[in-house]
Amino acid sequence: MRGVLVAAIVAMTWWPVSVPAQTAPRGVAKASAKGAVPRASDGKPDLTGVWQGGSNQRGSWEEANAGVGVGGTGSNPSAPATLSSNDRPTGREPAPYQPWAAKKVLESFNKRGIDDPTALCLPPGLPRAVTLGLFPQQIIQTPRQIVILYEYMNVFRVIPLNAKHPDDLLPSYMGDSVGHWEGDTLVVDVIGFNDKTWLAGTGTFHSEALHITERYTRVDKDQINYEVTMEDPNVLTKPWTLQSTIMLREGTRLEEYVCAENNLDPGYYEKLLKDGVNFSRQH
Amino acid sequence: MARRISWACGLAVVLCFLAIPLLAHHSFGAEYDANRPITLTGVVTKIEWTNPHSYFYMDVKDDKGNVANWKFEGYGPGVLYRTGWKKDATMKPGDTVTVFGWRARDGTNWAHSREVTLPGGKKLFFGPPSGTGDGGNTPAVEVR
Numbered sequence: 056m057r058g059v060l061v062a063a064i065v066a067m068t069w070w071p072v073s074v075p076a077q078t079a080p081r082g083v084a085k086a087s088a089k090g091a092v093p094r095a096s097d098g099k100p101d102l103t104g105v106w107q108g109g110s111n112q113r114g115s116w117e118e119a120n121a122g123v124g125v126g127g128t129g130s131n132p133s134a135p136a137t138l139s140s141n142d143r144p145t146g147r148e149p150a151p152y153q154p155w156a157a158k159k160v161l162e163s164f165n166k167r168g169i170d171d172p173t174a175l176c177l178p179p180g181l182p183r184a185v186t187l188g189l190f191p192q193q194i195i196q197t198p199r200q201i202v203i204l205y206e207y208m209n210v211f212r213v214i215p216l217n218a219k220h221p222d223d224l225l226p227s228y229m230g231d232s233v234g235h236w237e238g239d240t241l242v243v244d245v246i247g248f249n250d251k252t253w254l255a256g257t258g259t260f261h262s263e264a265l266h267i268t269e270r271y272t273r274v275d276k277d278q279i280n281y282e283v284t285m286e287d288p289n290v291l292t293k294p295w296t297l298q299s300t301i302m303l304r305e306g307t308r309l310e311e312y313v314c315a316e317n318n319l320d321p322g323y324y325e326k327l328l329k330d331g332v333n334f335s336r337q338h
Numbered sequence: 339m340a341r342r343i344s345w346a347c348g349l350a351v352v353l354c355f356l357a358i359p360l361l362a363h364h365s366f367g368a369e370y371d372a373n374r375p376i377t378l379t380g381v382v383t384k385i386e387w388t389n390p391h392s393y394f395y396m397d398v399k400d401d402k403g404n405v406a407n408w409k410f411e412g413y414g415p416g417v418l419y420r421t422g423w424k425k426d427a428t429m430k431p432g433d434t435v436t437v438f439g440w441r442a443r444d445g446t447n448w449a450h451s452r453e454v455t456l457p458g459g460k461k462l463f464f465g466p467p468s469g470t471g472d473g474g475n476t477p478a479v480e481v482r
């Protein structure tokens with residue numbers, strides 16, 4: 056009990072550390088006594104490591120997730136759920152969809168997301184692969200390119216630095232990424248998407264015109280501040296920007312994730328619809 | 339006890355601010371009814387450590403001695419492994435466990451498993467809280 060109390064106090068102490076991700080000027084690293092930012096041989100911040108997106112808690116994976124992250128409040132399993140990556144983050148503006156597109160997003164929400172592409176074991180796309188919290192991602196940094204491996208759906212990104220996008224891109228789930236450093240911030244430009252993924256929340260579809268700009272700023276040993284701007288003139292009224300934090304998980308290794316092994320959910324959905332079970336909601 | 343309860347309430351408030359985005363691959367709300375929580379005790383008969391979700395089965399005896407086999411769904415092996423579960427060690431066929439979760443909408447002997455109380459009394463989460471993967475309480479767009 057005492058240990059949990061200490062954890063709660065520590066968590067309160069940590070909370071403000073994660074907030075500047077949403078308020079600090081872009082590219083400004085927040086000084087922290089928690090540990091210096093490791094540097095690569097070229098002097099750039101070294102992002103190499105295994106990380107957890109969508110979290111703001113320090114510590115090992117089990118410390119950060121066993122009692123709290125994976126499990127609601129930990130002390131009360133029936134308490135309201137913590138936010139999922141399918142939820143709109145609390146206190147943030149609604150996604151700026153054009154009216155016709157917002158209607159389509161709402162239809163998915165009302166159907167409780169049974170049309171989620173990942174339910175068919177399709178790749179999550181971006182920024183969803185980065186911000187989801189249940190599965191780790193591994194960053195491997197070299198002076199010329201950065202590789203990110205995602206356990207969820209076993210997808211990967213190869214991000215050449217100071218390079219141009221190829222001019223013959225085939226539309227893809229994870230898009231084509233190129234990066235460069237702006238001071239201590241890694242900026243990644245992504246285009247070449249297909250239109251088969253969701254962005255950040257149930258039903259948040261997009262077109263092949265999607266253009267994503269990511270900014271990764273490692274503010275101390277344990278934390279990357281992540282800012283992503285999504286532009287898609289076919290469905291959005293203006294650029295949509297979200298901030299999140301990505302936390303270092305030392306000692307964690309990526310596991311195999313073979314989604315097609317035993318994916319029963321689409322069959323469940325089909326049976327529910329066939330049997331006329333009402334699970335939809337109206338907004 | 340009173341101190342423990344008030345302390346727990348305080349902790350809950352603290353944790354409300356630690357919003358940790360998760361991802362549930364499937365829609366909880368389509369398959370399960372958050373208004374039908376259930377707690378069952380029984381004997382584990384089979385465990386399937388599979389992606390994207392794991393399943394286990396349990397024989398549950400009712401007041402009249404009739405035994406029914408229930409199916410429970412939870413996280414995949416990677417998520418469970420990282421949060422304290424070990425295949426063929428933490429929970430095995432033959433173990434008597436207590437499961438808290440929510441019943442499936444189709445009314446069969448099937449439920450989402452949230453918390454499992456193991457033979458030694460240790461509690462571990464086998465699946466996410468209710469309401470994950472189905473969009474939560476607020477849609478991504480403004481409702482006009």
